Amino acid sequence: MRTAIGQVLDYAHIGAKAGLQSTPVIVLPGEPESDLLELMTSLSITVVARDHGGFRVLAN
Numbered sequence: 001m002r003t004a005i006g007q008v009l010d011y012a013h014i015g016a017k018a019g020l021q022s023t024p025v026i027v028l029p030g031e032p033e034s035d036l037l038e039l040m041t042s043l044s045i046t047v048v049a050r051d052h053g054g055f056r057v058l059a060n
Contacts, residue, residue, distance in 0.1 A: 001028075001036050008045060031058060 009025040015022045025046040029036055031037075032047065040047050047059040 001032060002006060003047065005043065009043065027055070 004026050008026055008029060010026045012022050023046055025048060026040065026046065028047065028049045031051075034038075036059045041059040045059070046057065048055050048057050050056075
């Protein structure tokens, strides 16, 4: 999880330097622990998790 956070923020940074607008998003196979969800929310990372055959946005 922590690797995904670093990677998505790095990609957003690289895109911004190239003049691209992006929204960092991490897609997970299930709901993360509440402290990690809080961390990703504080970093403005959108979190999407698999939920009963579909996907659900947990944080925006």
